[in-house]
Amino acid sequence: MPSDxxxxxxxxxxxxxSPTGFTPVLHQVSFGLRRSVMTAIVGETGSGKTMTALSILGIAPRGFTRTEGTMVFDGLDLVAGAPQSFRDVRGKRIxxxxxxxxxxxxxxxxxxxxxxxxxxxNQGVSKKEAAAQALEMLARVRxxxxxxRMKQYPHEFSGGMAQRVMLALALISRPELLLLDEPTTGLDVTIQADIMSLITELVVSEGLTACLITHDLGVVAENCQDVVVLRNGRVRETGSCEQIFTAPQDEYTRNLLAASRLVEAL
Ligand SMILES: Nc1ncnc2c1ncn2[C@@H]1O[C@H](COP(=O)(O)OP(=O)(O)OP(=O)(O)O)[C@@H](O)[C@H]1O
Ligand SMILES: [Mg+2]
Structure with missing residues (x-):
C-alpha cells in the first residue's frame, strides 16, 4: 500500500x-508532503525555502552540499540513490x-x-501527439x-500569461508533485488571485500533490491544507492549516501570523 x-x-x-569556509543554511529539515494535498512552506526571506525546493529536485546551486539527511520520494531515495534516481524523477515526476x-x-x-x-x-511521443498535448495544456491553463499563442515567443506574453505558460510546461510531463516557488510574486494582485485559483483547481482536478512556497499567509489560508514554517533553515512548526492558524505552537509562527494581520490579537 502506498504511504500517505x-x-x-x-x-x-x-x-x-566558499573560500572563507562553510556556511550552513539548512539544519535538520524534516517534513512530509501528503498525497493530493497542497502544503505551504512559509518563512521570511533567507529562511531556506528555495534551497529546500532545489534540493528536492537535485538542482541546488554550485557550492551547496548536503551534510546529512534523506529525501525519499514515493519510496525512492533521492539522495543516497544512484544519480539515476534524480534523473528519473526531476522534471518528470516532480x-x-x-x-x-x-x-x-x-x-x-x-x-x-x-x-x-x-x-x-518526457513522454517519447510523436511530434504530432506532443503538439496536440501542448495545445490542450495551453487551453487547460486558460x-x-x-x-x-503556440506560435508566439515569450516576450509576446504578459507576466500573468507567461506564468500560465510556465504552469503548462510544468504540467505537460504529468508530474505527481508540483513545486511552486512564489509562483505569483511580482504579478498584479488580481492576476495573482487568478493564477492561484487556477493552480488550486488543477491540483484538485489532477489529484496532484503540491508544495507552495510563499510569503503570503492569506494565500496559504485560502489554498493549502498543510503548513511547514521555516526560519533560518530550521523547521519551527508543521501542522494542518487549521492548527497553525488557530493554535500556533511556536512563537515565531505567532509573530508571522500577527505580522500578516490575518489573525487579530493572538
Ligand atoms: N548561491 C548561493 N551561495 C551562497 N549562499 C546562498 C546561495 N543561495 C542561497 N544562499 C543562502 O542560503 C540561505 C537560504 O536561501 P533561500 O534562497 O533558500 O531562502 P528563501 O527562504 O527562499 O528566501 P526568499 O524568501 O528571499 O526567496 C540564505 O541565507 C541565502 O543567503
Ligand atoms: Mg526563495
Missing amino acids: TILDVTDFSGGFT SLVFQDARGSLNPVFTVGHQLIDVCRV IPEPAR
Whole structure:
C-alpha cells in the first residue's frame, strides 16, 4: 500500500562552501508532503525555502552540499540513490514553477516549441501527439486562443500569461508533485488571485500533490491544507492549516501570523 506521504524529508542539512569556509543554511529539515494535498512552506526571506525546493529536485546551486539527511520520494531515495534516481524523477515526476516566468522561458523558441520539446523528451511521443498535448495544456491553463499563442515567443506574453505558460510546461510531463516557488510574486494582485485559483483547481482536478512556497499567509489560508514554517533553515512548526492558524505552537509562527494581520490579537 502506498504511504500517505509522497515525499519525506528527514533531517536534511546542508550549506555553502566558499573560500572563507562553510556556511550552513539548512539544519535538520524534516517534513512530509501528503498525497493530493497542497502544503505551504512559509518563512521570511533567507529562511531556506528555495534551497529546500532545489534540493528536492537535485538542482541546488554550485557550492551547496548536503551534510546529512534523506529525501525519499514515493519510496525512492533521492539522495543516497544512484544519480539515476534524480534523473528519473526531476522534471518528470516532480516539476518546479519559479517566480520569474519570463526569465525561465527560453526567449529564442516559441512557446509551442518549448511545450512540444518537454512533452517529447518526457513522454517519447510523436511530434504530432506532443503538439496536440501542448495545445490542450495551453487551453487547460486558460490561455485564450491557444493555437495562435503556440506560435508566439515569450516576450509576446504578459507576466500573468507567461506564468500560465510556465504552469503548462510544468504540467505537460504529468508530474505527481508540483513545486511552486512564489509562483505569483511580482504579478498584479488580481492576476495573482487568478493564477492561484487556477493552480488550486488543477491540483484538485489532477489529484496532484503540491508544495507552495510563499510569503503570503492569506494565500496559504485560502489554498493549502498543510503548513511547514521555516526560519533560518530550521523547521519551527508543521501542522494542518487549521492548527497553525488557530493554535500556533511556536512563537515565531505567532509573530508571522500577527505580522500578516490575518489573525487579530493572538
Ligand atoms: N548561491 C548561493 N551561495 C551562497 N549562499 C546562498 C546561495 N543561495 C542561497 N544562499 C543562502 O542560503 C540561505 C537560504 O536561501 P533561500 O534562497 O533558500 O531562502 P528563501 O527562504 O527562499 O528566501 P526568499 O524568501 O528571499 O526567496 C540564505 O541565507 C541565502 O543567503
Ligand atoms: Mg526563495
